[in-house]
Amino acid sequence: MNKELEHQFVTNLEKHQNIAHKICRIYTNDQDSHNDLFQEITIQLWKAYPKFRGDSKFSTWMYRVALNTAITLYRKKKKSIRTQDFDSVFFRIKAEGYDDTIEQNLKLMYDAIRQLNDIDKALIFLYLEDKNYSEISDTLGISEVNARVKMNRIKTKLKSIINP
Incomplete structure (x- = not known):
């Protein structure tokens, strides 16, 4: 992925990351599972982003990818989530603090x-x-x-x- 596409992805993800957090909140029961699912959603969004054509809004596309990821992971009876090594990506996403008391x-x-x-x-x-x-x-x-x-x-x- 080129730097411009990478920048667009990071900008869009930071802008709409609360969508993923809300999905994680619905499909998980604890903070560790929430964090794992958020990471997996981010990975799936990253992998799919080069195919995003812009036919719909980024947020609509993100809902679909995030929901499909959550549904796929939680339909499996296993409670552990397999994650991928994300070290090859050289950007950092500023995660908003997720305050459960709110x-x-x-x-x-x-x-x-x-x-x-x-x-x-x-x-x-x-x-x-x-x-x-x-x-x-x-x-x-x-x-x-x-x-x-x-x-x-x-x-x-x-x-x-x-x-x-």
């Missing part, structure tokens, strides 16, 4: 979301990110109608989990 008031909701299946987690995540149903359907590769139906079912399910 989101304490969302703990109950995140706990409920964790109980959903992988696709439902991805759908609710995009919904909570204020994505419209068209963007959700594009990102997840489902129809808009299917996204709406699934969302209504997920809302009902979350209500029953939070208020048994």
Whole structure:
């Protein structure tokens, strides 16, 4: 990858890294797993970036890669995440401090979301990110109608989990 492409990647990743942190928060239960998943998402984004054509916004593309990475890793029954050696890359990404106390008031909701299946987690995540149903359907590769139906079912399910 040339220096200009590398610079664009780092700039975009730093600007949108909270997307990956939020996905990590939904798919992990502890800080070490969060860090491991964030690293794996970063690696997958780096590997896929030369193929990013710009047909969609970087953030939309990043959602898709990050969600697919999280779903793929956590569908496997193994709890350990295999990572790749990233020493060959000569840039450093400034990671924002991830302060868990900021989101304490969302703990109950995140706990409920964790109980959903992988696709439902991805759908609710995009919904909570204020994505419209068209963007959700594009990102997840489902129809808009299917996204709406699934969302209504997920809302009902979350209500029953939070208020048994």
